[in-house]
Amino acid sequence: MTDDLLARAEALDAADPLAPLRARFVTPDGHDVISYLDGNSLGRPLEATARLMESFVREQWAGRLIRGWTDGWLEWPQVLGDRLGAVALGAGPGQVVIADSTTVLLYKLARAAVDAQPGRRRVVLDTDNFPTDRYVLEGIAAERGLELVWIETDPATGIHPGQVAAAVGGDTALVLFSHVAYRSGWLADAAEINRIAHAAGALTMWDLSHSVGSVPVELDAWHADLAVGCTYKYLNGGPGAPAFAYLRRDLQDRLRQPIWGWMGHRASFHMGPGFEPAPGARALLSGTPPILAMVPLHANLDLLADAGIAAVRAKSVQLTGYVLELADRWLAPLGVEVVSPREAHRRGGHVTLCRPGFEQLLDALWGQGVIPDYRRPDGIRIGPAPLSTSFAEVYRGLSVLRSLLEKQR
Known part of the structure; x- marks a missing residue:
């Protein structure tokens, strides 16, 4: 059961036309995040952003000073x-x-x-x-x-x-x-x-x-x-x-x-x-x-x-649909309820999962490099960002959540 879901993630990643764009995001050396699922709260930085910020400080701000306003x-x-x-x-x-x-x-x-x-x-x-x-x-x-x-x-x-x-x-x-x-x-x-x-x-x-x-x-x-x-x-x-x-x-x-x-x-x-x-x-x-x-x-x-909002939306629907697959197979038997629309045309870019006691798992999730979003009283939002999140990353994150729930039970 686990292997077919991983194989599905790998197949979706291989067919993803936006996959090359993930390389444009900053991945710091020695980072501990294996699954960032909170793109609906704070997006990742781009390599181009880091370059632009340095260039702006050194050239436009330092070089032009107040003249930048009229530039x-x-x-x-x-x-x-x-x-x-x-x-x-x-x-x-x-x-x-x-x-x-x-x-x-x-x-x-x-x-x-x-x-x-x-x-x-x-x-x-x-x-x-x-x-x-x-x-x-x-x-x-x-x-x-x-x-x-x-x-x-x-x-x-x-x-x-x-x-x-x-x-x-x-x-x-x-x-x-x-x-x-x-x-x-x-x-x-x-x-x-x-x-x-x-x-x-x-x-x-x-x-x-x-x-x-x-x-x-x-x-x-x-x-x-x-x-x-x-x-x-x-x-x-x-x-x-x-x-x-x-x-x-x-x-x-x-x-x-x-x-x-x-x-x-x-x-x-x-x-x-x-x-x-x-x-x-x-x-x-x-x-x-x-x-x-x-x-x-x-x-x-x-x-x-470069990506186009239509392609972003298409991948977002696939990502959240994959979250629903994992939730139904792995998490529903552990008492987790999906409280987001299942119809793709009525679902935005994130999926909310509910279960009493979720708040107690946050430290353990973060400690294992999985970062979702928590909303009281008992909801975890899974918000994969289409331009920076892979399907395998979603698989890794929800796999850790499943393991923690099994231990809690």
Whole structure:
């Protein structure tokens, strides 16, 4: 039984068109990791990133100093935003910027959205969305005297269009959901939810943190209004890498974000009295762009462009499908339950396994070089990154987990 699953992993690796790209990632000497299964939390670094960072410090930063701002740094939020939009978001130019953290951009866009909908006092969200999304909207509701309408979602699945249809109405200003649920990996029907919300006159906002770089996103085709997401998961931007924001072109003159800073001014270096927003999505900026933290995105967008998001998605479906095979054969008899969608078209890039007592295994897993992600109360997320994870690596990781469960039993 074990041998046929290993043979399957080896066959899948041999047929994987993305396999050569794994060599582009940094593998440190003497590393102790045999199976990294947390690419949905923090991606691995690229060799090109290491080279670009050193080159930037030695040549652009040290060599050009303050002249770097006029060499192009000031345009990076929009230049990289446009490239990200084209490579991974299905967004035309002039609608995406790189700036701030996901939390800050969530606040900026959500506040702008509700302020642009006077007379509409309700915001719709779900109970199992990522904590930041919920906390930010709770804060905005307190600031603006709004009512939050909570949709109860099953942690094993996620938001359904029918639930949205039952929750929105003529007093709904905004709906906010995650495209891929952080806990279960449920892949929402974004286009249909947008249609339902728009029919009620509401604006829509999507958190793409667990989607971007893993599953195809088509913001323009979906008629999405607003979106945010991080760049340190499947985009391998590094710890604390800046986030991105999408503001649909025809809304850019209507929505005004609340944190007015000099970089969002139409003439930043005139430094005159009064705030006048820059045209387009640049008005979403506030403070000085995090230039050093943006450097890795150059390399990672090159990699994603080379691979193509369709090929990334195809491998992701195979990887998570293989996780399900191993879970059913090895782990289900040991009391492990799969709490992620089994239908590939409804599954994002990770699979969540649940069993009481999983938390007690984390130290042992890490000690043996297996790194998954843990989510309370009893879930382990298996998040293989299609560009850096092999099928054999998944086999090794879940083999260790099985052995630990057998010993625990």
